[in-house]
Amino acid sequence: MSLIDSLPRLRSVRAPRADALVPWIVPLAIILAWQAASAAGLVPARVLPAPSDVVLAGWKLLRSGELERNIWVSFWRASTGLVIGGGIGFAFGLVNGLSTLSGRLTDTTLQMVRNVPHLALIPLVILWFGIDETAKLFLVALGVFFPIYLNTLHGIRTVDPQLIEMGRIYGMSNGELFRRVIFPGALPSIFVGIRFALGIMWLTLIVAETIAASSGLGYMAMQAREFMLIDVVVLSILIYALLGKFADSASRALERLTLSWHPAYRKH
């Protein structure tokens, strides 16, 4: 116990700022090695352009405003789809977790739909919505629905029944019981769902944009491929990595903020 307690504390006392840089050592080293290999001519520029060329391509796109516009469009689609699909998933998880009747009525259907890969619906979605915004939002919302639904349901079903009994003894109304006992108890599980959903969100969006879009990062990468602009293709891939990391960090920050009572999330 004392050893486990002391480990993180020792680390944060030593050098908190240097500590925050540790996770970035490996990506930085890879980029440096890549740059060196390109400069030495080990990697032909037609296969993989040097990082400096990618940065240059990014700078050009940034100055023309194209990069900013495409990132913004993709970000908007991703977050709107997440809010819609996540909201519906959360609502279903809530209702099915709290009501046995509703759970029995809809859970089997939802499990069947869940096992259909949602990307398999792309042809159907294009027939329905064309390459409209609705098509992308529909796919993202469908993709993020299931992880959030399943984890909300699981979180609510696994709230300690002893705590619920305690709440009832102390005269909590149903609303209070939900707000003070059930929801906080389900929250760690809901966050697991959100983090799964974030991964699926980017995946779905990029695939959808690659196949059926006239703007966005996926579209930008496809356009670049048409014109053999390999530096822009690599740039798009790097931006996906950064956006994914950004989304993950945001959800982690939210977890730390709301789960400060939880030993696993406590700051040392």
Place this chain on the structure above:
Amino acid sequence: MQEALRFRAPHAEPVSAPDFVEQARLWRRTANVPRGLPLTIRALRKSFGDNEVLRGIDLQIPAGQFVAIVGRSGCGKSTLLRLMAGLETADAGTISFGEDARPQDVRVMFQEPRLLPWARALSNVEVGLGCERRSRDAQARAEKALTEVGLGDKRSAWPTVLSGGQKQRVALARALVSDPRVLAFDEPLGALDALTRISMQRLLERVWSDQGFTAILVTHDVSEAVALADRVLVIDDGRIAHDIDIDIRRPRRRGSADLAALEGSILRELLRAGEDKLEG
């Protein structure tokens, strides 16, 4: 207070702190009308499926009495307590706390502290106020209850950082904060180590004598029952097998000869009942 005493007897030894506490307690006890509620149980029966757990319990507990219920595991003692606390419904028979009893007058403390892990100690105690937790003095009352169990400095601690004994004390403060008139304990100290258990027993005895509620303690620890209770009920096979008054003056000395003798005779009864069951 100390000043006043010195004025009366300037050469006397200063009275030690524990005596002060004792005097204050006695004063409070005599000044207050007993706050406990009497409990009357008639022909109480309860089955779970084919298993008849309680087979006709008749019991009369006067207001403010400290009653311990002991018995082998599975004898129905916890079911009896859950029925008294309104956590189960009886198949037959009645339980009555008198006419002016309100639901918040009866509180339960379990073997597990059952604290909300996402609420700090003080908010956990505020939960105990029930529907009064929105009132303006809620926080002050919760702080007072926490101080009473000796955790005044832990008000903003998360339950996960508290020790087992401290968690159980927060649970006690939560049960006490609404000034209950009946407090039911279901093996509240079962999960604690021996030393913590003894200090918790003293705490229970102190708050009981301070506040004068009717205390019902379910325990498998006969020495605990004998040390704390005015009266010990032995439950066997769904019935009250023995009803023993403990007429030993408080404060009781743990390990004294008369306590040990009582404990020994109750244990013998329990063992004999168990052996009968094995042979039958």
